[in-house]
Amino acid sequence: MIRTVNLSKIFRTELVETTALREINFEVRKGEFIAIMGPSGCGKSTLLNILGLLDHSNSGEYYFDGIEVSRFTEKQCTMLRKGTMGFVFQSFNLIDDLNVFENVELPLIALSIPRSDRRKKVDAILERMQIGHRRDHYPRQLSGGQQQRVAVARALITNPKLILADEPTGNLDSHNGEQVMQLLEQLNAEGTTIVMVTHSLNHADRAHRVVNLFDGQILAERTDRIFEPQQLS
C-alpha cells in the first residue's frame, strides 16, 4: 500500500539546516499494523506527516497504492486524503467550538455526504466507540480517554484504508491507553492498515512490525507478529 524510495526531508531556517529524514526506504502492506519508535526529534512525526500528505519530502519517492504522490499539489493531496486516510493525534485536535457529534461529522461534510446519511453514520460510530451518550458535549467537558475516542471515531467515520496515529496514547493514562490500543487492534483485525508512532514499547509490541528511527534514519526493523495477508480474506 505504501512504499517510499530514498525519502528525505530537510528543515531550513536562516541559521540552521536540520535533516529530519535521511533516505528512508520503507514499505507498508495492506492490512499491516506498523509501529514507529525512536527518541524525541528522530523524525517519527515528520515521516507520519509525509505519509499522511500533510507535508512534502525534499527528495525521494512516495508511492501510495502504486501511485507516485510525493509531488502532488495541495489540492490533489486533499482529494486523496479525504476518505482514504484517518488521523489520530496525541493532543486529539478536536475543535473546541464544536460538540462531539459535530466534530465526528466534519470529515463527512468535507466529502459532501448528505445530512441524513451523516447522521446515521455518526450515530453508529459513536455507539461503537461507546460515547453515544456524550454526543452533545463539548471537548472540554470530556476526559482525555473520551476525547481520544471521539478523535478515533472522527478518523474512522469515512472508513479509511489507512489510519495514521501520532502517539495516540501519549496523553492518556494506562487504562484509557489500553482501551485505545484495543480499538486499534480491532480495527486492524477488520482490515484497516495502521501506522502508529509511539514511545511505549508495550504498545509497539502489539504491532506486526516495529520500525526504529534514529536521527532520521531507519536503524532496525523488528517483526513481532507474523503478518499474513491471507488473514484478510
Next chain:
Amino acid sequence: MLFRRFINDSLFSFINLTNLTVGFATFILLTQFIASMFSWDKHNENYERIYRVQLFQDQPENRVRHSSSITAALSRHELTKLPEIEKIVLMHDVGDNNKSGVFLSVDKKDQFLIRYGYYADQTVFDIFTFEFIEGVPQKALTEPFSVVLSRTVAQKLFPSGKALGKQIYGENKVVLTVSGVYEDMPEKSNWQPAFLIPMQSFTAFTGWSDYTENYWAYSFYTYVLLKPNADPANVDAQIHDALKDYRKEHYPYLRPMSMLYIKAYYQNDMLIALGLFSFIALLILVLSAINYINLQTANAITRFREIGIKKTLGFTKKQLWSQFILESVTLAFTGGVLGLILAHLMTPAFNRMIGINALTSIFSDWKLVLIMLGVSILTGFLSGIHPAFAISAFNPVTALKQKFIQEETNGITLKKILVTAQFSISLFLLIVSAIIYKQTAYMLTCDMGFESQNLLFANITTNGSGSFDALRQRLISHPEIADACQADYIPYILPGGNEMNWEGGDPEEKVFVRISHIGYDFVSTFQMNITTGRNFSREYPADLDKCLVNETAVRVFGWKDPIGKHIRTNNKNVEVIGVIRDYIVFSVHNPTEPHMYRLLPDSISTDKVYAVRYLPGHEKEAREIVRNEFERAFPLDAFEFRHIQSLIQNENAALAWQRLMKVSGFFALFSVIISSIGLFGLILFFSRHKMKEIGIRKVLGFSFTSLYYTMASSFIRLFIVSIFIAWPLSYFVYLYLPGAHKYGIQLGEFVLCTLITLAVAVATISYQIIKAVRTKAVEVLKDE
C-alpha cells in the same frame, strides 16, 4: 523586555501603535477644532465684558426673529442711563456692506471697492482691542472727516510709504484724512472692519440728520462694555421694554461676545454640528480603544507559553496582571505621545484645509498635552484590563500545553460585543461623515431656486438719470449677453420688509413680508420660475400697482387661488398677478420668508443693483461689454461687477459650513483608516484563534472555499447585526442635522458606506484566512 517584544512582533506592534497614534491625533485635532470654534474674538482684552445689543422680535410670522441691528435712538438715549454700562459704541455701515461697499481712491482714478467700512464712535477703541501701526487710538476718531484704515486697505491705497495724515476720496465725492492705521483684525474675529469713519460725520455723508431720535430705523449696531462685575441680566431687565412705545413686540437684550460666533441669534445649528463632532471625536477614541483591546487580546493568545512558565515559576496572578497592565499602559502612552506629535505635524495642513488658522501649535498648550497624556494612560489602563484578566487567570498547565485559548462562554459574548461594536462604530462613523458632508455640500450647492452661474452684478449709486431699458437693449444686442435686469435687491442681499394684512386674513393679524422692487426682466435674468399667473409685463402699464409674491407667502396667507387676491400695505391694496417659485433669499441657513415683489419703474436712479447674465464660456467678453456699456451709462460713478457666486460663498454661514464640510471629510477619511486597522486586528485575533480549527479542517480534507466560508460567515453574521445598529443611529443623526433646507437622504448612501466597510472587512478577512489556510496544517497542529 517590553522593547524586545516590540521588536519581535513588529507588524503587530506597528498596527497597534498606528491605531493608537492615528486615533489620538484625530481626537486631538477634532477637540482642538471644536475648542477653537468657541474661542473667537478672544483677542479682545475686554472679551468677558463686551456685549452686543440685539433685538428679539416676537412676531409669529417673522422667521428671522433676532436682529443684530437696532435703532440709534435706543443706543443714544436708553442705554446711556444705565449705571452698569461703562462704554457704548454706536456704529453704522458705510454704504451697505451687505450689498457691496464703497469706492476709495487716492487720486479719483484708481478706485478700490472696499467692503466692511463702519461709522463708529471714538469709544470703539475703548471697547475693542485695536493694534495701531500709525497714529494713536486716543484721538483717531475725534476729528470730523477723518478715517482710520486697516493695514490691508492702507497698503492698497498707499503701497509705498505712510498713510497717516494723507487724504483719500470716498466715492469721488468726499475727502477724508487718514488719522491712523491699525493691524488687521485676527482671523478669529467676528468683526472685521476695513476702515472706520467718525460717527459725527454720519449726517454730513448721509444727509440723515435726526437719526439719533429715530426709533424705527434698524440699521445701527451697538456694542457695550459692562463695568467689572456688572450683571448683564440687570441690563436686560432694564432695556427689555425700552421700545414699547414704538414697536410693542420688539425687545432689546445683550448678547455676550463669547456667543457671537457660535450662537449669536439662538440658532442651534452650529452647536448641534459641533456637538455631533464632539460625539464623533469621542467615538473615534472609543473605536481606537476597542481596536486596542482586540489587538492586545489577540496578541495575548500567542503568549500562553510565557504565562504557563511564569506561573510555574511562582508568579502570582496579580504579578502577571500588573505586568500586562504595565505593558498596555506603556504602549498606549507611547501612542499618546506619537499622537500629539502627529497632531502637531498635521496642524498646518488642517488649518490650510479649513482656510483659517483655527488651531494653534499643539505643544504650546501644556494643559492639552497633559490632558491628552492622561487620556492615553487611562485608555491603556482600561483597554488593558480585559486582556490582562483573560491571560493572567489562565491555568498554568493548560497554558503550557495549549497553544490556543479555550473558548469560554462569557468570553464569546464579550468578544462578540467588541466585534459588533467595532463594526457598528466604523459603519456609523462612515455614514454620519457622509451625511454631514452631503448636507454641508448641499447647503452650499443646492438648487437655490435661481441659476447662480454666469451672472454678474454690481451695485451702483448715482445722481444720474435715464432709461434702463435703453441700456438693456444695448447690452442684449451683444450675442454674448443673454439678459439683464435692475432691482433694488437680488438673492443673497436681504431686503427689508413690512407688516402686512392680506385678503381673507384677520384684519388684526399682520405678517412680516419682505419687499423687493424688480424690473420686468428680473425673473428671466435670474431664471426663476413663475408657478401661477404671470410676470410683470411691459404691455400692462397698470402693473406698477400690482405685485408678485413667492410660494411661501401664498402658503402663509392660506390662499388656494392667489391670482387676483390683495395684500394691504401702506394703506393700499395691491393685487397679486403671479407667484414666483421659492428661492433662497438670503442663506441656506434660513427658512424662506413671505416675499412681495413690486415693479420698478424704468429709470436709472439712486441706489440699484444691476444683474447681467452672459452665455456660458463668454465671461471675458461679457465683462468687457458690461464695463463699456455701464461706463457709458454711468460716467461719473464707480462700480465693479462681481459674480453672484462670490456673494453666496462669502456669506458667513456658508463659510462656517464649508469648514464643517471639510472637517467632516477629514473625519470620514480617518474613521476609515482607524476602522481598517481595527478590522485587521480583529481578524488577526480571530484567525490566530482559529488557526487550529483551520488546521484540523484541512487535515480532514476541507476545500479552500468551504474553509473560507466557515471562517468568514461568523464575521458576516456580526456585520449584519451591526448594520441594524448603525443604520437607525445614522438616520437619527440625519433627522437632527442642522439646516433649514435639508438634502434628501438616499438609501444608496447607506448601502455604499456599508459596502465600503464590508469591502474593507472582506479584504482583511480574506488576507488573514488565505494566510491561515496557506499555512501547513502540520505547523499548526504540531505537538511540542
